[in-house]
Amino acid sequence: MVPRMIVGLAMTAAAFFFAGRRSLLLYRLGRAGQPVEPGRIAIGARAWADLGEVLGQRKLFRWPMPGLAHAFVFWGFLVLALTLVEGYGALFQRDFHLPVIGRATWLGFTEDLFVLLTMVGIVAFARLRLWDRPAATGRRSRFFGSHLGAAWLVLFMVFNVLWSLLLYRGAQVNTGNFPFADGAFLSEAVARVLRPLGRTANDLIETAGLLLALGIVLAFLVLVVHSKHLHIFTAPLNVAFSRRPRALGALLPVYCAGEPVDFSDPGDDDRIGRGAIEDFTWKGLLDFATCTECGRCQSQCPAWNTGKPLSPKLLVMGLRDHALAQAPYLLADDRDAGARRPLVGKGGVVEPDVLWSCTTCGACVEQCPVDIEHVDHIVDMRRYQVLVEGAFPAEAAVMLRNLEHAGDPWGRGARERLAWTVGLPFEVPVVEGRIPDDVEYLFWVGCAGALDSRGQRTTQAVAELLHEAGVGFAILGGAETCTGDPARRIGNEYLFQTLAQSNVDTLTAAGARKVVATCAHCFNTLANEYPQLGGRYEVVHHTQLLARLVAEGRLVPVAPVDATVTYHDPCYLGRHNRVFAPPRDILAHVPGARLAELPRSREQSFCCGAGGARMWMDEPIGTRINENRTDEVLAQRPDLVTAACPYCVVMLADGVALRQQQGRAGADVEVTDVAEVLLRSVRAPAVPVAAASEPGGPQR
Ligand code: SF4
Ligand code: SF4
Structure with missing residues (x-):
């Protein structure tokens, strides 16, 4: 009794010393981060988040x-923590049992059941890792770049914990020290195997099994705090302190030391964006420490899937490794001491091509099981590069200059914003002063909707449908400028603030209350980001409004559109704002239209490649994202390809035009907005789809 108590406690003291030393370092490293923005710490919502995402x-x-396998192992850990308490109790008293419930049959059964389920879980994990080996599948493996050796070691250790636990419990049955008379079916089975060895051997096996089980658990504890399995402890915290409802939709304003930076009068010491690892908040550092290296983000990333160097997983892992490597410097009294590796740059922690490959599509954030906020970190690093270093892709400079001088990315200017209204069979009211009382919606046309030829057709279709339904609407005309979305997402927060504030002032002066937008990016910015500048409106996307008008019978699609139709979920409408049903509802009401869902749809939609200001950057590395998506679309053999965002329509039309030039069978299809399909059915006699499609590529 005494020797096993001494050995058990000595092992525990040693493990706690090494694990504690490491935990203290990690805690101090986290404390070295910047404060988070106000409002992130709200305990009630956090508890719910943990219940659903961590426990559930x-x-x-x-x-x-993989989800079921992880759940078995995770729930197994929770339940088997009770056996750990029982094991420690048995160091002091061989027939120890938990108070109150300690001898209940159901407890013995549950513990053994979770030994079994955890074993099933680790076998499933092993199977997954063998099936999706980077050595066999290369970049397509979600484990590409993950620390696979550590993952295998952990599986092996869990396996060892399980069999040593059963060994100890089985021997306990034979020595009469087992707390349960019934229910522990696995332990009893092991006991039957050990029984012929006799009492003395079972005494020895009981002690050896107990010390072995405790020793492996303690070694596992030390390993966990030194490896990616740290997420066992940090994931509940990371989920609890993540942005709610999710780190999608709005980007956060620029914060420095927990306070928003006032771009009209920035302080001398204000740090803009993230230019060094210590510029990240403690939540950012916690994000990096929490990555499980599962690769779910990587598997969905459009940049990674088209051969770019950006993998959200590898980005996060690189930042974590850098934070740990910088720990001595960050925790030193003199922070200026020591050579620094640049955060972004050639030979830096993050290569420029990695940073600028991101489309901010949010697929990584959507997938991450521990709520890591990749897009926020990427944009924060871009902000530093653009606003402090002045380092960004040269092609984007033209777009930014145009935004500054003309208020739109193409530099066409305010005078051309009304061109789309020419030729409409009714007059489109332009707001002068206050919005008249008979106008229900301010129609936010957007730059692409006003200036791009394809976007103009969608804008005209929406205007005609609203007119047909008797919905009062008006536009701002030349008083509208870019919402600032591309400026914000490329990292030029100063320009975003300038454009956005000007628009908020215009909308406020006009008395706007309800706004409808056709562009998914405008919709997101108006609905989610303008409130940061005091602009609060009821913003709807045109598909939401049109679906409602159809449901209310104010628009009646009657003419058949006999076509197989695909629908591409724009990232900023679907994933960022959860608008999935309205475009599908519209298509479902169009007689003859048969929706062929894309394999990657709704939350798992694959980006068109235009977001994150990528629309205005070259794509020289890997294959083009829009071609990847176009091939998926064409594989459905559609007659009509639809989307609900002018950016997506342009990118898909580009892809289709290229495939047409290459002579691909089935590429002779029209790319259009859902609204145009609805208009065709509401107003026109049946038009064969082939006759409605046009030759040639889109206009950029
Ligand atoms: S936002 Fe999209 S493109 Fe950017 S890292 Fe995440 S998945 Fe990749
Ligand atoms: S999904 Fe999240 S936890 Fe998994 S590898 Fe990506 S960042 Fe890490």
């Missing part, structure tokens, strides 16, 4: 098999 494993279950 909500996000993990999106991938059923």
Whole structure:
């Protein structure tokens, strides 16, 4: 009794010393981060988040098999923590049992059941890792770049914990020290195997098994705090302190030391964006420490899937490794001491091509089971590069200059913003002063909707449908400028603030209350980001409004559009804002239209490649994202390709035009907005789709 108590306590003291030393370092490293923005720490919402995502494993279950395997192991750890308490108790008293419930049959059964389920879980994990080996599948493996050796070691250690636990419990049954008379079916099975060895051997096996089980658990504890399995402890915290409802939709304003930076009068010491690892908040550092290296983000990333160097997983892992490497410097009294590796730059922690490959599509954030906020970190690093270093892709400079001088990315200017109204069979009211009382919606046309030829057709279609339904609407005409979305997402927060404030002032002066937008990016910015500048409106996307008008019978699609139709979910409408049903509802009401869902749709939609200001940057590395998406679309053999955002329509039309030039069979299809399909059905006699499609590529 005494020797096993001494050995058990000595092992525990040693493990706690090494794990504690490491935990203290990690804690101090986290404390070295900047404060978070106000409002992030709200305990009630956090507890709910943890219940659903951590205890309920909500996000993990999106991938059923790996999700179930993880849930078995996770729940197994929770239940088997009780056996750890029993084991420590048995160091002091061999027939120890938990108070109150300690001898209940159901407890013995539950503990053994979770030994079994955890074993099933680790076998499933092993199977997954063998099936999706980077050595066999290369970049397509979600584990590409993950620390696979550590993952295998952990599986092996869990396996060892399980069998040593059963060994100890089985021997306990034979020595009469087992707390349960019934229910522990696995322990009893092991006991039957050990029984012929006799009492003395079972005494020895009981002690050896107990010390072995405790020793492996303690070694596991030390390993966990030194490896990616740290997420066992940090994931509940990371989920609890993540942005709610999710780190999608709005970007955060620029914060310095927990306070928003006033771009009209920035302080001398204000740090803009993230230019060094210590510029990240403690939540950012916690994000990096929490990555499980599962690769779910990587598997969905359009940049990674088209051969770019950006993998959200590898980005986060690189920042974590850098933070740890910088720990001595960050925790030193003299922070200026020591050579620094640049955060972004050639030979830096993040290569420029990695940073600028991101489309801010949010697929990584959507997938991450531990709520890491990749897009926020990427944009924060871009902000530093653009506003402090002046380092960004040269092609984007033209777009930024145009935004500054003309208020739109193409530099066409205010005078051309009314061109789309020419030729409409009714007059489109332009707001002068206050919005008249008979006008229900301010129609936010957007730069592409006003200035791009394809966007103009969508704008005309929406205007005609609103007119047909008797919805009063008006436009700002030349008083509208870019919402600032591309400026914000490329990292030029100063320019975003300038454009956005000007628009908010215009909308406020006009007395706007309800706004309808056709561009998914405008919709997102107006609805989610203008409130940061005091602009609060009821913003709807045109598909939401049109679907409602159809449902209310104010628009009646009657003419058949006999076509197989695909629908591409724009990232900023779907994933960022959860608008999935309205475009599908519209298509469902169009007689003859048959929706062919794309394999990657709704939350898992694949980006068109235009977001994050990528629309105005070259794409020289890998294959083009829009071609990847176009091939997926064409594989459905559609007659009509639809989207609900002018950016997506342009990118898909570009892809279709290229495939047409290459002579691909089935590429002779029209790319259009859902609104145009509805208009065709509401107003026109049946038009064969082939006759409605036009030759040639889109206009950029
Ligand atoms: S936002 Fe999209 S493109 Fe950017 S890292 Fe995440 S998945 Fe990749
Ligand atoms: S960032 Fe999230 S999704 Fe990506 S590997 Fe890490 S834990 Fe997995």
